[in-house]
Every structure is written in C-alpha cells, then in structure tokens.
Amino acid sequence: MSTADRTAAASGLSGFLESPVVGMAPWIIFSLLVGPGRFEISVALALACSVALILLGRLAHRGSSWKLLELSDLVFFAGMAVVGILASDGTLRWLETYAGEVSNIALVLIAFGSMAVRMPFTLQYAREQVDPALWDTPAFLRTNYVITGVWGLAFLVAALAGGYGDLVLHNPNNLWTGWIIQLLAIVAAFRFTDWYPDVVRARARRDSGLPGPAPPRVADLVLPLAGLLVPIGIAVLVFDAMWWLGAALIVAGTLLTKALRDAGTGPAAGA
Secondary structure, eight states: OOHHHHHHHHHHHHHHHTSHHHHTHHHHHHHHHOSTTOHHHHHHHHHHHHHHHHHHHHHHSTTOOOOHHHHHHHHHHHHHHHHHHHOOHHHHHHHHHHHHHHHHHHHHHHHHHHHHTTOOTHHHHHTTTSOGGGTTOHHHHHHHHHHHHHHHHHHHHHHHHHHIIIIISOOTTOHIIIIIHHHHHHHHHHHHHHHHHHHHHHHHHHHTTOOOOOOOOHHHHHHHHHHHHHHHHHHHHHHSSOHHHHHHHHHHHHHHHHHHHHHTTSOOTTO
C-alpha cells in the first residue's frame, strides 16, 4: 500500500470514528439483540465493539482524550459481562428479559445527564470535525444540545416500547415493541444527526448574506423513514398475522416515498 493510500485510509477511519453514532454502536447492538437466550452473546458483541472502537480511536487520534460515551460503553458492558458470569439463573433470566430496557434507560441518563452538566456527549465528537474557533459559539453548542436531546428521546422511546412489550404484552420478542419501534427511533435519530447540522450551517450562511445551498428540507429528513415502511411491511407480512397491515405499510411507504421525492423537486421551503 502506498503512502497516499495509507493516508487516505487513516483519514477515512478518523472520519468514521468522529461520529457520535459510532460511540452508540455497542448500545444499539445490545438493545436490538438482547432477549431470552441471547444475553451472553449480546453482551459479548457489545463489549467487543466497545473495545474495538476505543483501540481504533486511539490509533486514529493519538493522544486524544477519552470521551464520555467511550467510557460509558466500556464500564457498562464490562459490568454487564461480570454480572452475567456471576449471576444466578433467576437473575440471568431477569437480565435476558429486561437488559434491553436497562441499557436504553442508561443511555437516556447519559444523554440528559451530559446536557445537565453542560457537556452534551455529541460535543466531544463534533469538536474533532470543526475549527476550534467554533467550539464555544452559541450555534455550535446549541446544535449539539439539540442532537444529544434527540438521541435521548430516541432511546427513551426504545425503552418505553421494550418495557411495554415485556411488562404489558409479556412478549420480549414482539415484532413491534422489540424491533420495529425501537429501530425506527434509532434510525430517526441517526438521520437527524446527519440532517440538522447541514440545516444550521445553511441558515447561518443565508443569515450572513453568503452564497450557498438552501437549507435541507424536512422532506429530506423524513424520506429515509418513509422508505423503511416497505421493508417493515414485508416483515409484518412474513412474521405477523396481520397481513393486511403489512400490505398497507408497503403501499403507504411506496406512495409516501414518491410524494416526498416529488416534494424535493419543488421550491425550497423557507428559502
């Protein structure tokens, strides 16, 4: 591999690790996989992911400080692994049922707790992507508060959905509460994390009278979620008895996706 190739690879790795979504990957893996009979493998995968991200982070950013989310990843999943090894059969069954909600609630506390101490967890990642002169500007700080808050709400929705499936439906593997609602919440937060900074930057350029593209549309934010309705409908057709709902979701996803794409070709809202 040439020097240029190595430099490009290192730059790509650094860019990948600078996203707060990467720091949440172990939690997402764990919350979506954990369930009856899957606690050990879920913890092992989440812990392995946490360690790998820390090692890659130190490789990409030599001398960089530890991030709140990195420390939370390592401490939480190492602790869960130890508890899983030492737990009685009854405790292990409880963890298999409720560990997903525990991890989601932990992330809610991390998100809103970091905002309460004026260090939203996305801030440490965002600072690696912008000029230090912008670190303390109101727009930059406000953007990170908003994004961190959205992630906190997403994991709150996931915790409530999982809790409803476990405590009310008594079915941790329920397709809707265990998978679809939680996945939609996470995808929505992921999409917002990518969309909102572009909105802030475009508005700042416009307010300053500088040339540049119009702010991204709300349709651009919602479009990937509308597209998800089609595979969700297929999953409902295959795994759920409500075939009519699956068919309706496929039709609705197709029509909504087309409508949003058509809306994206019209005049920019607020431009």
